[in-house]
Amino acid sequence: xxxxxxxxxxxxLGRGLVxxxxxxxxxxxxEGALRGAERRRFEKHLAGCPHCTEYLAQxxxxxxxxxxxxxxxxxxxxxxxxxxxxxxxxxxG
Amino acid sequence: xxSPWACAVPDLREDRLRTVVVWPPxxxxxxxxxxxxxxxxxxxxxxxxxGDEQAFVALVERYNGSMLRLALSFVPSRAVAEEVVQDTWLxxxxxxxxxxGRSSLRTWMFTILANRARTTGARELRSIPVADAGxxxxxxxxxxxxxxxxxPEHWVEEAxxxxxxxxxxxxxxxxxxxxxxxxxxxxxxxDVEGLTSTEVCSVLAISEANQRVLLHRGRxxxxxxLEAELGGSR
Ligand SMILES: [Zn+2]
Numbered sequence: 614x615x616x617x618x619x620x621x622x623x624x625x626l627g628r629g630l631v632x633x634x635x636x637x638x639x640x641x642x643x644e645g646a647l648r649g650a651e652r653r654r655f656e657k658h659l660a661g662c663p664h665c666t667e668y669l670a671q672x673x674x675x676x677x678x679x680x681x682x683x684x685x686x687x688x689x690x691x692x693x694x695x696x697x698x699x700x701x702x703x704x705x706g
Numbered sequence: 707x708x709s710p711w712a713c714a715v716p717d718l719r720e721d722r723l724r725t726v727v728v729w730p731p732x733x734x735x736x737x738x739x740x741x742x743x744x745x746x747x748x749x750x751x752x753x754x755x756x757g758d759e760q761a762f763v764a765l766v767e768r769y770n771g772s773m774l775r776l777a778l779s780f781v782p783s784r785a786v787a788e789e790v791v792q793d794t795w796l797x798x799x800x801x802x803x804x805x806x807g808r809s810s811l812r813t814w815m816f817t818i819l820a821n822r823a824r825t826t827g828a829r830e831l832r833s834i835p836v837a838d839a840g841x842x843x844x845x846x847x848x849x850x851x852x853x854x855x856x857x858p859e860h861w862v863e864e865a866x867x868x869x870x871x872x873x874x875x876x877x878x879x880x881x882x883x884x885x886x887x888x889x890x891x892x893x894x895x896x897d898v899e900g901l902t903s904t905e906v907c908s909v910l911a912i913s914e915a916n917q918r919v920l921l922h923r924g925r926x927x928x929x930x931x932l933e934a935e936l937g938g939s940r
Contacts, residue, residue: 646914646918670862675928676897678932682879682882685770687767692766695792698796698799699759703757
């Protein structure tokens with residue numbers, strides 16, 4: 614019930630999720646924040662829905678690929694500046 | 707130029723703990739001579755406390771990029787962001803003696819950074835994200851009964867075969883850059899750096915619920931970018 618009112622999507626109470634609702638629950642599911650009946654309802658939908666299963670797999674793949682991203686190179690100048698900073702700090706102490 | 711830590715990636719599939727894996731897999735040998743990357747933070751911390759300059763350099767190589775990106779989402783220019791990051795490194799060094807390890811080293815460092823960047827950027831405390839509350843999948847993809855009318859195509863195992871690695875990374879990096887700042891911060895810390903949700907909430911001073919909303923939107927947009935590149939182009 615909470616799901617429905619929270620999402621504002623109109624599936625009837627007690628009925629299964631529809632795909633449009635299910636995709637909005639993916640993060641809660643992956644974060645372990647879907648509990649009890651909510652979780653069972655989500656998993657039941659997945660079990661019967663290859664497309665949402667695919668969607669979930671795509672999100673997992675997105676996360677995995679994001680983990681490959683390197684946030685940026687250290688420029689030679691920054692390396693020099695930070696090494697200097699370290700040496701100055703050593704002299705401080 | 708590729709970063710010397712380009713091969714150190716957090717394994718997020720089972721999230722929680724950051725497990726560093728070598729990519730591409732090259733059993734038995736380091737990917738580059740200068741690579742300090744497989745060393746756990748705790749070990750770098752220990753060496754740093756023992757006065758090892760190389761440990762500091764290794765830490766900088768590991769985290770400076772993310773710090774800069776995080777800072778950039780709070781302050782107006784790259785120059786200011788670089789300043790904030792340098793201040794942060796100095797604060798880290800000065801704080802080493804007092805760091806008790808109640809949080810992980812990186813959480814502690816990112817928290818120092820976020821606090822400084824926030825102060826510098828004078829960005830007011832978090833008016834949170836409800837504004838960007840669109841669906842993660844466009845409504846046009848569903849029929850009137852809420853089931854897929856244009857379902858996702860299958861590409862998950864093919865991404866890396868079909869897009870060259872550098873391009874894939876570039877694609878995701880620019881997708882992250884174009885996320886709204888709050889989403890970018892969360893995705894960067896969770897999915898790129900591999901912090902736990904609790905750590906992210908603590909660094910960014912947001913609630914678990916907000917963290918999830920931001921993560922949901924951010925990941926949804928990254929997926930869309932991949933789909934645009936990969937979906938249905940066969
Ligand atoms: Zn479905």
